[in-house]
Amino acid sequence: MDGLQTRLREAGTHFEHLAITHKTVIGLADRLPASPPELPVYPGYPRIFSVFDEVTGPLRAKDVSQAFGHDLLPKLTEGAWAKLKRLVKLGILTEADTGNFARKQ
Numbered sequence: 001m002d003g004l005q006t007r008l009r010e011a012g013t014h015f016e017h018l019a020i021t022h023k024t025v026i027g028l029a030d031r032l033p034a035s036p037p038e039l040p041v042y043p044g045y046p047r048i049f050s051v052f053d054e055v056t057g058p059l060r061a062k063d064v065s066q067a068f069g070h071d072l073l074p075k076l077t078e079g080a081w082a083k084l085k086r087l088v089k090l091g092i093l094t095e096a097d098t099g100n101f102a103r104k105q
Helices: 002-029 045-053 061-067 074-089
Strands: 093-097 100-103
Touching: 045 061, 045 074, 045 100, 061 074, 074 093, 074 100
Parallel strands: none
Antiparallel strands: 093 100
């Protein structure tokens, strides 16, 4: 009889833990986005991803512009920087330090 009461108490405790876990998971699920973020319409994004696929470390906007074969004009570098920042906002890239971008792992 004592053994059964002990097992019943353990089962009750286990059930309480499961209820807490269930409540926590349901609460966190409400915070998740309904769908992954969509990429903005720009044909250069696949090219940007291919540049990041070829390197192991972070890149600067200047490096991405050079990989595209662009001259290092401020206008072109700023455009690349804006696109990289947009990808950071979407959660696709990370910005390790100011101006150093890398793919999320």
